[in-house]
Amino acid sequence: MELDRESPLGPQPCCRDSASQKMHYYRYSNAKVSCWYKYLLFSYNIIFWLAGVVFLGVGLWAWSEKGVLSDLTKVTRMHGIDPVVLVLMVGVVMFTLGFAGCVGALRENICLLNFFCGTIVLIFFLELAVAVLAFLFQDWVRDRFREFFESNIKSYRDDIDLQNLIDSLQKANQCCGAYGPEDWDLNVYFNCSGASYSREKCGVPFSCCVPDPAQKVVNTQCGYDVRIQLKSKWDESIFTKGCIQALESWLPRNIYIVAGVFIAISLLQAVLVHLNQV
Incomplete structure (x- = not known):
């Protein structure tokens, strides 16, 4: 049975002869990608792919600095969440999708383009x-966030990346703990119990402190012994609002920004899917 070379429904056999090898492959005559769309899709995905490389590089560098690459069991021994894991996960997804989109567009590989399109659609519906x-x-979301925050408070001194994440969250939202400064009693270093001999006992991290405009250098000891004082005086030196309450009040004030970001991401995904289909 011979294949019809002119039929758009059947594969057209092609071959290449050389002194050392003969390679056969099939290409469907109707599986073509517009040149303009091909290079536009490639341009989108090369940026996506390079961003994935950056995320992977930063994540692996952070793990190398913490000695995780030499002992991967450290990942399983961490009590709180390691932010580097999230960076690496995002990097893997971006790298894989960018690679599939770039190669699929340049080589007009329909399988890779379908994989790329299907994954983008799946991510969109997951976001929705x-x-x-x-x-x-x-x-339920509030309870899960409280559990997440409290578990990471316990591991505050165990991982520098987690520590920086919590400090950034508390400083940006002017909050302290999940529901208040008392939550820092969950951490062994800040615990007020008699069994604790830490210098930070009955204190809070410096990110909970109300900033002093007169100070040009950050005072990392400003939270020492704060919770020994009367509770009515706490607000003079530290933030007393919990971070859950701060985030709940932040969202309504910035709902248009959040909606705009979601719409922008959705439009970008729609453009990528459209370019994949033409």
């Missing part, structure tokens, strides 16, 4: 599902 579920089950 997360947004809807977070809106419908706000109490």
Whole structure:
């Protein structure tokens, strides 16, 4: 049975002869990608791919600095979440999608383009599902965030990246702990119990302190012994609002920004899917 070379429905056999090898491959005559769309899709994805390389590089460098690459079991021994894991996960997804999009566009590989398109669509619906579920089950989300924050408070001194993440969150939102400064009693270093001999006993991290405009250098000891004082005097030196309350009040004030970011991401995904289909 011979293949019809002119038929758009069947594969057209092609071959290349050389002194050392003969290579056969098939190409469908209707599987073509517009030149303009091909290079536009490639341009989108090369940026995506390079961003994935950067994320992977930063994540691996951070793990190397913490000695995780030489002992991967450290990942399983961490009590809180390691922010580097999230960076690496994002990097892997971006690298894989960028590679599939670049190679699929340049080589006109329909399988890679379909994989790229399907993954983008799946990510979009996952984002939509997360947004809807977070809106419908706000109490559940609040409880999970409290558990997440409290578990990471316990591991505050165990991982420098986690420590920086919590400090950034508390400084940016002018908050302290999940529901208040008392949550820092969960950490062995800041605990007020008699069994604690830490210098930070009954204190809070410096990121909980109300900044002094007169000070040009950050005082990392400003939270020492703060919780020994009367509770009515806490607000003179530290933030007393919990970070959950701060985030709940931040979202309504910035709802248009959040919606704009979501719409921009959705439009970018729609453009990529459209370029993949033409």
